[in-house]
Amino acid sequence: NAGVTQTPKFRVLKTGQSMTLLCAQDMNHEYMYWYRQDPGMGLRLIHYSVGEGTTAKGEVPDGYNVSRLKKQNFLLGLESAAPSQTSVYFCASRSLAGDVGELFFGEGSRLTVL
């Protein structure tokens, strides 16, 4: 049972390069999220999606774009990477059904921008 899978797990970029992080979930969840985790800052929401074809900005959206063309996938893009985007990125998903909707997390993608 894969759950939430993130690729790649590690990546090193030079300033100005672009890349895409892929998140895939096999639980048929409606909601998907991208967070970044930085030391002493906790997790901060970048963008999220409440369904296929819809996205919304979170707390720290600048410098990132997202797409949700398929229900099971949520892509996070960096068009022109900056050193300030060095971070660990986590994808999460949750179901619309149920009482509260627990978030299920991937194992993270560690990005370094030189």
Place this chain on the structure above:
Amino acid sequence: AQSVTQLGSHVSVSEGALVLLRCNYSSSVPPYLFWYVQYPNQGLQLLLKYTTGATLVKGINGFEAEFKKSETSFHLTKPSAHMSDAAEYFCAVRTNSGYSTLTFGKGTMLLVSP
């Protein structure tokens, strides 16, 4: 708006001692409250959650937390620490609106010494 404050970025206990991790929240409407745990190089896992009803909630691995509305607190406790409890712990809050997103505290690293 909602927010979470975790008191103490690091907490050190001896094995067998009481664990107490503090969390205070701010929410304009009745909140849903969560504790997540993150082991090194892994994603976050749900420890326990409060939605409605009983204010003392029990989670996995012997942890429990009590929702105190008058104190706007949701502190996490465990009677006897194990070495395996060493991890980072995050308190999180969201409202009961369907589209509400989860807001995390900055985390507390629990260190357990022999």
